[in-house]
Amino acid sequence: MTWHLLGAGNIGTLVASYLIQAQQPLRLAGRGGPPVLRTLIWPQGAQRTLTLPGDDDAPISQLLITTKAQDTAAALRPLLPRLTDTVLLVRLQNGLGSLDGLPLPDGSRIIEGITTSGAWRDGPRIQVVAENDTLLGDADASPEPPAAIAALLPHWPGARWCTDIRRQQWLKLSVNAVINPITALNDCPNGALCDDPARQQQARALAEEADALLRRLDPDWPGDTYGRALAVAQATAANMSSMRADLRAGQRTEIAFINGWLLRQADRLGMSLPSHRLMVAALPA
Incomplete structure (x- = not known):
């Protein structure tokens, strides 16, 4: 199923590259128009240009949220009618509580993420500073990740499922x-x-x-x-x-x-x- 990315900033673009490596379909949520081109540059000098397609207005079953926490509510509200009843939301942000008070579907599953990877942006070029540890888990301390996350982990350097994410x-x-x-x-x-x-x-x-x-x-x-x-x-x-x-x-x-x-x-x-x-x-x- 297609992943939708909300927030194509530095970390969002880096994770988008992992989704593409995993051959997962990807769209930019809430961003229409022509595809967005971004070039990632790694410390060793390797480069990769990504083509990130715009939104397709289709139902959203898998949403990666990498906006800044303070921008989340405004960015997500227009997308709420498109969320499926069992939408998988992956929140990779600083801070806590960015989804509080939003009327998410009852069957939503929220995966929380913490990363120490770093990148900085110069126009369409994003310099990857480091690909460090990333922890993913849910509030229920589930012992195993959902299938969509399990398929992505082998392509995400330093990422692992965490049972004590809170x-x-x-x-x-x-x-x-x-x-x-x-x-x-x-x-x-x-x-x-x-x-x-x-x-x-x-x-x-x-x-x-x-x-x-x-x-x-x-x-x-x-x-x-x-x-x-x-x-x-x-x-x-x-x-x-x-x-x-x-x-x-x-x-x-x-x-x-x-x-x-x-x-x-x-x-x-x-x-x-x-x-x-x-x-x-x-x-x-």
């Missing part, structure tokens, strides 16, 4: 909730979080609040967000966080689906996360 999402989100808003508000690279006492104090407050909440949601939560955040900041010292990049470009950020997601969980539990609330108030969502 824990992995929380681990990533808690680090992002520390690094992203601090680097965005201070307009600094990730490594600058490690060498300034004031930023370290901000980081510790955000981490401790996140750990307090996540421990309420999961008694086995490790509670080590501050250390993990510093380690990631050091390992990616020269990198620009996605939230900083969005702010520099004058765009909305993913704050509502990172720190904002934590706040929504805290509100349900009657908890206060003042440091995260300050960050959400300070950054455009």
